[in-house]
Amino acid sequence: MESQRTFLFIGLMLVSFLLFQEWNNDYNPSQQIEQSAKQINNQTNGTNQSNDGNFVPSSSDDSIPSQIAQVSRSVISIETDVFTVKIDSKGGDIIEANLLAYPTEQNGDTAYKLLGEIDGQYFSQSGLIGKNGPDANAKGRPIYTSSQTAYVLNGDELKVPLSYIDDNGVKFVKTYIFKRGQYDVGLEYQINNNTSDTLSVQLYTQVKHTVAEKSSMTDQTYLGFAYGTTEDPYNKYDFSDIEEKNINVNSKGGYVSFIQHYFVSAWVPNQDEQNNLYTRMLSGNAAIMGIKGPQINISANTNHALTATFYMGPKDADALEALHEDLDLAVDYGILFFISQPLFSLLKWLYSILGNWGFAIIAITIIVKTALYPLTKAQYTSMAKMRNLQPKIAAMKEKYGDDKQKFGQAMMEMYKKEKVNPAGGCFPLLLQMPIFLALFYVFLESVELRHAEFGLWLTDLSAMDPYFILPVLFGLSMFITQKLQPMTATDPMQQKMMMWMPVIFSVFFLWFPSGLVLYWLVSNIISIVQMLIIYKGMEKKGIKVKS
Known part of the structure; x- marks a missing residue:
């Protein structure tokens, strides 16, 4: 006894x-994601950029370069009741997101920066690749135009349309849809094929993050990527896993995410389609996890829309589960989740x-x-x-x-x-x-x-x-x-x-x-x-x- x-x-x-x-580890200042002193101008000067077209083509798109030359672009600002967002006109990527309801420091005035230049790079990227995708152009990713440089949510919904017309006259409209009180942002691609040829495009969505360093021999509260499929609802895949082996998984629906203490970002594609989930290590000590949708053929003189949803906010289990039935697992209670959840x-x-x-x-x-x-x-x-x-x-x-x-x-x-x-x-x-x-x-x-x-x-x-x-x-x-x-x-x-x-x-x-x-x-x-x-x-x- x-x-x-x-x-x-x-x-x-x-x-x-x-x-x-x-x-x-989780509260060690060296582990936390802190705000950078860099201004948005530094993000668009063409030096050390992360939103440079580092998409990952499928095996049939090996001719698409993984790095595209930098060009000057503008930044579009959005303000809603829950966050401020900055979108780069080059590629239409989300390059910054600040959560207004979550101050960096307790009782502070500075909103928590979830995405942006934060001890490296943390961005949301999306685009169209494939034979006729504008992001597959060897000249560089598309430069979108917008009727405004700043948008403010006044009603219950705000749409931010970004337009691009390629050399063949095909019009692509990339629209972000923000809703009051919600951290999920809708993405809609409208392709207007006014040519006499059939177009072939493929939607990709991904999260890019600089590889995090550890200051302890023990594992920290998880900081890294995670994905879900129909067979595997929640699978952590951190930077060391990506360095060892890239994933290349096909699944109906699914999601990809980046998880940190209290917060998460995630791409949720069309759940009725067969998608390809992938990872890749990039130059500049960065890694990405993303999803490619199926190849879409758009007949001559027709329109077609592609959609996805991007979540960037707190680990709210109810909100995450509403987007995907398994995404609430990002609130990771470990093996004792069946006790933690009711508690x-x-x-x-x-x-x-x-x-x-x-x-x-x-x-x-x-x-x-x-x-x-x-x-x-x-x-x-x-x-x-x-x-x-x-x-x-x-x-x-x-x-x-x-x-x-x-x-x-x-x-x-x-x-x-x-x-x-x-x-x-x-x-x-x-x-x-x-x-x-x-x-x-x-x-x-x-x-x-x-x-x-x-x-x-x-x-x-x-x-x-x-x-x-x-x-x-x-x-x-x-x-x-x-x-x-x-x-x-x-x-x-x-x-x-x-x-x-x-x-x-x-x-x-x-x-x-x-x-x-x-x-x-x-x-x-x-x-x-x-x-x-x-x-x-x-x-x-x-x-x-x-x-």
């Missing part, structure tokens, strides 16, 4: 250390009632601890009974000496006679650890908790306690819990380890999200109250709790 408890505590400590490493739903419901995420965390802790009370009672009862059996166990050791077989048999007979389960104190702890891990990912992944205030000094429950008050209180509560628990360990080394546990865990929790530490502190306080109630009831029944 003693070794089992020690093993569980060591396991919990190891898990806490790994979680600390993962969370610390987060409960947490949101509590927040809707209490209006404060800190109070919601306290409320969910009370609910979880109440639900686990029968197991907690069984745990403490088993531990107290084990404590009472220690003198008998010591006598058995002296009686049987080195005969471990007879000692083990005598122990089992005694457990059976006394109706004691030696693992009874471990099982409830094992059940609580998945909940602890599931809540960790809820606090880590849920954008709703980003910059969420509680009160007093706790202004961001997704960040560590700036004054380390919660970790210290947690250590104190853990120390009180240990003092109240009957000590079953007789080995001096194990006793010393148990004594240092509050200090070790407090150190680990210094850098944990304050919301998670708040949960664990409240959990300990409730455990202390439950323990006092349980032990009082046991003493009334004549069960000795302490020596």
Whole structure:
């Protein structure tokens, strides 16, 4: 029993250390995507550009160059109620997106830059390749024209049309459709084939990002690409995977995305078409993941429209699932998603009632601890009974000496006679650890908790306690819990380890999200109250709790 408890505590400590490493990576300034001081003029001067036509042709389009010469172009600005966007007239790519509802710093005035020149390149690209696609022209990607250089959303919908006429007189209109309150942007290509020949084009959409560097040996909260197909709904494919091997997957529908902490960008094509998903490493330490639609033949003197949707915003599971049934998996709760998802739903419901995420965390802790009370009672009862059996166990050791077989048999007979389960104190702890891990990912992944205030000094429950008050209180509560628990360990080394546990865990929790530490502190306080109630009831029944 003693070794089992020690093993569980060591396991919990190891898990806490790994979680600390993962969370610390996510908040390490060298890992975060920060705003660049570069202005948009620097993006269009023709130096070190990412929106340079780095599309990936299919195997039948090997003649299409992967790099197109730079030409001067203009920038079109769009402002909606949720973000500001900049579109490059060359290629009609989205080269910048700032999320107005998400400041870079808490209570700051600068909107979070999701796309743009941010420690490298992060752009959304799209175009038409194939035999007659304007993006397949060896002279360079098309320069679109627009009737305005700036657009503002005033109603419920804003359309930004970009026009291009090729040498044959074919008119291509690339239109972005913005809607009030939505982070998904519609893309529509209208091809007007006023020639006497059949045209062949192929729509491609892709996300380009500079390869991210890691500053730790452990994996960070995921930063990289992900895609989904009918066979594989959610598959992470990071920069090292692309360096090793490019994907070339055909699927009906599907999606591609780039995932980071709290935010995601994703291309969702026509789900009724057979599409090709691909990746490619590019010069300049950048990588892309994209989708090519099927080849479309447009008869002479006819029009044809091609559509896709681009999402650029927070990890809102409901909004993502509305675009694609599997895209909500970008809110990555890991293997314990089946616990994390209902816990987060409960947490949101509590927040809707209490209006404060800190109070919601306290409320969910009370609910979880109440639900686990029968197991907690069984745990403490088993531990107290084990404590009472220690003198008998010591006598058995002296009686049987080195005969471990007879000692083990005598122990089992005694457990059976006394109706004691030696693992009874471990099982409830094992059940609580998945909940602890599931809540960790809820606090880590849920954008709703980003910059969420509680009160007093706790202004961001997704960040560590700036004054380390919660970790210290947690250590104190853990120390009180240990003092109240009957000590079953007789080995001096194990006793010393148990004594240092509050200090070790407090150190680990210094850098944990304050919301998670708040949960664990409240959990300990409730455990202390439950323990006092349980032990009082046991003493009334004549069960000795302490020596």
